[in-house]
Amino acid sequence: MERGKFITIDGVEGAGKSTQIDFICEYLKTKGIRIVLTREPGGTEIGEKIRTLLLSNSTGQMHADTELMLMFAARNEHIQNKILPALEQGDWVLSDRFTDSSYAYQGGGRGLDVSRIAQLESWVVQDFTPDMTLLLDVPVEIGMSRVESRGEKDRIEMEEMDFFDRVRQAYIARSREFPDRIKLIDSSQTIEHTTKQISAILDTL
Ligand code: Z5A
8 A cells, every 4th residue: 555645734823734734634635635634742642641741831841851852752652653554554644743843943942952853853753754844934923913812822832922033933944954845835924825825735746
């Protein structure tokens, strides 16, 4: 059986990932593709417990290295117990965030040394890379304004604007480093404008 494709979607808060995920799932289904939707941190029973620990406001202060290692612990469960089995069955997998988030948030945002992230990546992820990453790019102020009515913020959302600016710059830098895999999509305009760009890119797969 032909192995499925692994697609990831990434970007700063309010970029429109959740909105576009609904479209992508429907679009791929119309092409007869079986799609497994999942997310990081999370996607497995253990991963979701780690997610709660990572995002809960009541967790309190967390050392940046701990945060990074928890992201990768959840990712290990995710790859071994969910993503690889699905791909091997011929399903396609769409993950809301993956390793690029660690480079952007823990590397760019928290300022952790990229070589540490790369060490964990080579241990946990090895040479398993997404077939395609859709990076939704939006200026941080626009992304924030889209989500500000949502109420209580999680532990990471409580960071300052500068933090999210660094996250965005790290994403852009990664898209330049891996231009074949990471497709930078302007998500600052209408939902339809973003959707159009995504469908054109998906057609190339
Ligand atoms: N994290 C990390 O630090 N390291 C890692 O390795 C990993 C993750 C894997 C997980 O959050 C957190 O974990 C995240 C990074 C960190 N922290 N933060 N901050 P998440 O992924 O579950 O949640 P999120 O990133 O905060 O997602 P979000 O805020 O829900 O953003 P979104 O999914 O991109 O946005 P949306 O829900 O699709 O859209 C938000 C609103 O904007 C909604 O009302 C839409 O209708 C509207 N929208 C969407 N697109 C448009 C356009 N084009 N125009 C106008 N309005 C729009």
